Amino acid sequence: MTSNRDESTPASAVETILNPRSIAIVGVSAKPGSSGRTLLDNLQRNDYRGEIHLVGRSGGEIGGLPLLAAVDELPMGVDLALLILPATGIRDAVAACIRRGVRVGVIYASGFAEFGDAGRAEQAEITRLARAGGLHLVGPNCIGYTNYVEPLNTVFLPDTPVRRLDPTAGPAVAVLAQSGGLMSMIFQGLQARGVPISYRLSTGNEAGLTLSDYLAYLADDPATGGAVVYAEDIRDPDGFLEAVRKVRARGKLLVLMHTGRSARAQQAAASHTGALAADYGVMKTLATHAGACVVESIEELVDVAEILARYPQPPTGGAAVATTSGAFCAIALDALGDLDIEVPALSPGTEETLGARLPAYMKPSNPLDLGTAVVTDPELFHDGLAALLGDDRIGSVTLAVPYSHPTANQEMLRQVTRAAAGQPKPVAVALLGDVLPIPAELGAYAAEHGVVISSSPERSLRAMAAVTRYGRSLARARAVATARDDLIGPLDLGPGAQPEWRGKRILAAVGVPVPEGALATSVDEAVAIAAKIGYPVAAKVQAAALQHKTEVGGLVLGIADEAGLRTAWTELNDRVAAATGVDLDGVLVEAMAPRGIELMVGAKRHSAWGPVVMIGLGGIWVEALGDVRLIPPDLAESEIVDELEKLRSAKLLGGFRGSAAVDLAAVARVVATVGRLVTEHPDIAEIDINPLLARADGATALDVLIIGSDADRTTEAVSRT
Missing domain, CATH: 3.30.1490.20 (ATP-grasp fold, A domain)
Known part of the structure; x- marks a missing residue:
């Protein structure tokens, strides 16, 4: 039995927790309303058909099931043990589960890594014990999980019966969260919008199974079209990035919110799920490059997830806006400009189509003002949106209209549905004002027909911008540097800072120009x-x-x-x-070098996430202005040029006030080479070229610092953008 368990994988463990053949509730009480009794009620209410075993101190029966006095009285090989015990009893229970060949244990108790060093040490010991014994763990500090494909609810709180997933309802998403409260909030937000849910999983402190394990499983789960993730600490960065790549390789969506942009947020996360401080900028850069859509608010998490659930192909084209309010055209342009999303001019063909359809006094443009003509001609909603959606320059359409008579709103939505049906570009409808809830009948119609609807146009535009950036990041992720032979052989670096002359000798050997x-x-x-x-x-x-x-x-x-x-x-x-x-x-x-623009190129090997590259304005300005971009180390040179053009100081590179434009291709070659060098040589902890003198005829590294890795030293985290 032990041998078989040792051969089990995280994937098989996730399969076990979602579809267990037998369950033991350890710590159950006959007291109504107790957590153990609630667990039992949730299992029975949802017609769990496997074996249920109860372990508690009181003896007798509960719900017709005998109450065993100890875990050691369980039959051998129970699939799943739900440990509804205080933290002080967990270690002994885990040891007993190992003796009885239990495959997976769920630890609900708090009081571990989130409680500081003592709790972290106790969690580490339980983890060590479980791994040595072949027992996979969920939690601790979690509220459980729910399977909507084959109804199963292990949440220890009172809950409504599980509604089985309708396989005809469209792509379902799984909700994963290291916080049980956030798991419930995200689930409720998506459910209210009619987005199908396959699973909701509270992962807690992740002493055993991690987000990486769940995502890797869900990538191949036929019932799941993607995942919505709330994280406070990615405990296995390499595994996580690999799982994200796997999800995207299957064509599934992945939306991620990760706390920790500020030092105080990191402290709060540590006291919640025992999260260790990570560098948010590095995480966001590499997770985005791997294929995650990283968002920065709960609202955005739910909004973006809904759009991608309805429209699984994220757009790369610009945004189009249609409205019945001329004033909102300017508002939308301001909002999308701040969000760095292009609002392209209409193609000549689209202008011609709209010009023939609109009243003579209305001019086709983007944003498109439909005015009051839709009052007597509601089909203009359909024709206007259909024309926009047919334009190759446009990747998405947001329609902003005021609340009006319910019948008029219903007809508007019917026309929008006609235009959106059967085509891949995202369409969102926003009712101006944000003062009233979406009418129930309107929301139900939208959910039934897969239309995204909200009462906040600005919120809809933010979500659509995030979806567009996601589509572009996926396209960019495919444009990585072409694999070639190693740049250079072993460097034989010692730990710590290398003198400048040696750093320049290394860079010159790999083709970076130096004086x-x-x-x-x-x-x-x-x-x-x-x-x-x-x-x-x-x-x-x-x-x-x-x-x-x-x-x-x-x-x-x-x-x-x-x-x-x-x-x-x-x-x-x-x-x-x-x-x-x-x-x-x-x-x-x-x-002496000729005059030019001083840039900086840096690369650091993050202690958890690995190498990342930074580019920006150099010299003293990098510290004074912080105008930098973090990029993955394997980005293609064409994409590096795009990143350089996104710097706030990018005007300086394009021929400012009579100066010659910088050779961005030459700069990009240096950046790409630095990325390859730090990737291929783990003995490099850091490379810093500051300044890199950029000119019209090339780029030269004027000052170079290379720091060798030290196995006993944690490298500094890269500065946040």
């Missing part, structure tokens, strides 16, 4: 190098301990001749020696 020059260990050698490359030159002291040379006077620029170089040599060595006492490798003598 012409070399390291000099004597003044005569420096003079020979300068004579070879030509004056003027720069001289920089070199030592691994001197990462900021200007702060110790270790840099002289614009040296015009040999006499100046000899003077600079003496001053540099005397000044730096007096200021630092550091033994120098020598002085780096380089040709």
Whole structure:
């Protein structure tokens, strides 16, 4: 029995919890309203057909089932044990479950990792015990889960009977949350909109099964068309990213909300589910690249999930807006501009189609004002939206109209449904005002016909913008750097900062342009190098301990001749020696670089998530302005150019005030090379090129810092965007 359990996989464990053949409730009481009794009621109310075993102290029977005195009295090989016990009793119960060959245990109790070091240590010991014994765990600190495909409810709170999923209702989504309360809120929001739900899963502290395990299972689950996820800590980043890629490879949606954009939010998450602080910017960059739609509010989570459930192909085209209020046209343009979503001009063919259909006094445009003509001609809703949806430039349509007479609203929705039916582009209807609830009959009609409807146009536009960015990120994820031979062989880096001369030697070897020059260990050698490359030159002291040379006077620029170089040599060595006492490798003598735009390119190996690349305005401005973009390390050069053009300072790159436009392709090559270098060499913890001098004829790395990995040191997290 133990051998068979040792061979079980997380996927088989998820299958077991969703479809157990036998269940034991451990800690059940005959007291009405107790958690154990509620669990039993939820199982029986939903006609669970497998074996149910009860373990409690009182003896006798509950609901016609005998009450066993101890876990050790269970028959061997029970599929699922629901441990409705206090934290102090969990370790012994887990040990007993292992002795009886239980496959999966659900721990509801709190009081573990979310309670600090002592609770974290106890959770770790229970995890170790369970893994050694072949027992998979759900929780602790969770409220349970519900299967709507084959009705099963293990939530320990009073609940309504499970309504079996209608397989004809369209793609169903699974709701996964590390918070039981958020799981319920998300579930209720989607259910109220008529979105089919396959499962809702509260994962808690994840001492055993993690979000990665559930997602990997759901990727192949025929009843599930995608997942909506609330997370406070991704405990297995590599596994999570692989599971996200698997979900997307199956063509399924994945919408993720992850807390922790602020330090206080990280602290709150730690006290809720025992989450450890992670870098939000890195998580968002890599999860998005893997195929998740990362959103930043509960409203957006539900709104985006509904759109993607109705329209599984996220758009890449621009947004179109139709309205009966001319004023809302300007409002929509402002809103979508702030959301960085294009509102394209209509194609000539669409203008012609609409021009022939609209009254003569109305001009076809995007946004499209339908005016009051729809009052006497409601089919204009259909014809207007159909024309917009047929335009290749447009990826989605949002219709914003005021509340009006119920009959008029019903006819409007019928016409919209006609236009939206059978085509893949998302359509949303928003009733202006946000002052009244959606009328029940209107909501029911929308849900029945798969139309997205809300009472907040701005909220609808935000959701549509997020869906559009998602579609574009999926397209971008397919445009990754082409696999090639390794850039360079083993680097043999030691831990910690490398001197600049060595960093430049590595970058030059992989094709990154650096200034012409070399390291000099004597003044005569420096003079020979300068004579070879030509004056003027720069001289920089070199030592691994001197990462900021200007702060110790270790840099002289614009040296015009040999006499100046000899003077600079003496001053540099005397000044730096007096200021630092550091033994120098020598002085780096380089040709002075021409003028250009100073950028920065950085790469860091996050301790949990792995490598990520940062690009932005360089020099002193990177700290002063923080104008940077985080990107995955394997992004294609064409996509890197797009990221450069999204910088707030991008105007400087395009020929600002008479200056020549920067060669963005050359910059992108450097960025892509840095990404490959840090990906291929785990011994690199960090690469920092600042500045990278960008010009019309190329890009040159003027200052370089490479930091070697240290197995005993956790690398710094990358700065958040």
